Amino acid sequence: MRVLVTGGAGYIGAHTSRLLAARGDYVLVVDDLVTGSADRIPGIPVVTLNIANGSAEQLESLMREHRIDAVIHFAAQKQVGESVAKPAWYYEQNVGSVAQLLLAMERASVHKLVFSSSAAVYGEASGIITEEASANPINPYGATKLVAEQLISACARSWPLRAASLRYFNVGGAGVPELGDTQALNLIPICFEQIAAHKSPLIFGDDYDTADGTCVRDYVHVSDVADxxxxxxxxxxxxxxxxxxxxxxxxxxxxRDMVDAILEVTASELSAEVRERRAGDPAAVVGAVDRMRELTGWSARYSVADIVESAWASRQYFEARAASS
Structure with a gap:
């Protein structure tokens, strides 16, 4: 298969691009290289392009030139706080890129698409969440992912587009150290930053209706997500x-269990500091994955320990590289 991967030099994108290439697929990456790096995907051709603004013609040309059969679309902005501060820009980037991509795919007769969505579309939903749960995002980031899904669905009703939208839960870890997440936006890298600064990792709320009073989340290894x-x-x-x-x-x-695992892996003598709940944090958010398993046979293989240990190995890799440069 000949696959165009947008955002393929980023965190999840690079893992996926490498897997595609390793199994013998032809891979072409399109990435603006703002947060991604071509160094993550050696040997894979990379076209530097932000696809959100008027890029349909360029994308169509690339699809025809490289005889593309399918697209995996990762390219997006993903910081929740930033989306609240800059909502119009987030719609321009996250929805605009999907619109440009779909225009190009229709014109180039590319009919297969896998879209990187997010469990953020579920908003404040709590418990075991199925795909039938109401989609009520509570921030512009989640809203852009939902609108993009709706746009893809609309296109599939007007031309023969065969698509899937993958709603990730809490992604972490690294398949190999050099592919780790370099942005401190999620719990694990945020805790690493706190520990490196000799500050206690923070837990927001320990009075939820859960086994230990802290929030419960579904953590999935990035290698499983790429698979x-x-x-x-x-x-x-x-x-x-x-x-x-x-x-x-x-x-x-x-x-609490995740923070304890992080403290153990880092051999830190610090202890967690509990603060008040954050507004909008549901008690428990766990993804029901039966539909994915039934359709593909896929299921996650890696444990929470694997996630934390691989993330820590990646951080040490980047620290060593920075120290030697």
């Missing part, structure tokens, strides 16, 4: 449509 994209790409339904699929483990881990 999921290939599994879905290979079994896209033959009829047009947009299949919505949760990507997680189906297992909840409390924030």
């Amino acid at each position: 999921a994209h290939l599994a879905v790409l290979d079994v896209l339904p033959s009829e047009p449509g947009n299949e919505v699929l949760n990507i997680g483990t189906g297992i909840g881990t409390s924030v």
Whole structure:
């Protein structure tokens, strides 16, 4: 298969691009290289381009030139706080890029798409969340992902687009150290930053209706998420449509347990500091993944320990590289 991967030099994108290339697919990456790096995907051609603004013609040309069969779309902005501060820009980037991509795919007769969505579309939903749960995002980031899904579905009703939208839960870890997440936006890298600064990792609220009082989340290894994209790409339904699929483990881990695992892996003598709840944090958010398993046979293979240990190995790798440069 000949696959165009947008955002393929980023965190999840690079893992997926490497897997595609390793199994013998032809991979072309389009990335603006603002947060991604071509060094992550050696040997894979990279076109530097922000696809959000008027890029449909360029994308169509690339698809025709490289005889593309399918697209995996990662390219997006993903900081919740930034989306609240700059909502119009987030719609321009996250929805605009999907619009440009779909225009190009229709013109180039590329009919397969796997879209990187997010469990953020579920908003404040709590408990075991199925794909049938109400989608009520509470921030512009989640809203842009939902609108993009709706746009994909609309296109699938007007031309023979076969698509899937993958709603990730809490992604972490690294397949190999050089592919780790370099942005401190999620719990694990944020805790690493706190520990490096000799500050206690923070837990927001320990009075929830959960086993230990802290929030429960579904943490899934980035290598499992990358595997999921290939599994879905290979079994896209033959009829047009947009299949919505949760990507997680189906297992909840409390924030307390995760922070304890981080403290153990880092051999830190610090202890967690509990602060008041944050507004909008549901008690428990765990993805039901039965639909994904039934469609593809995929299921997550890695544990929370694997996630934390690989993330820590990646941080040490980048610190050593910075120290030697």
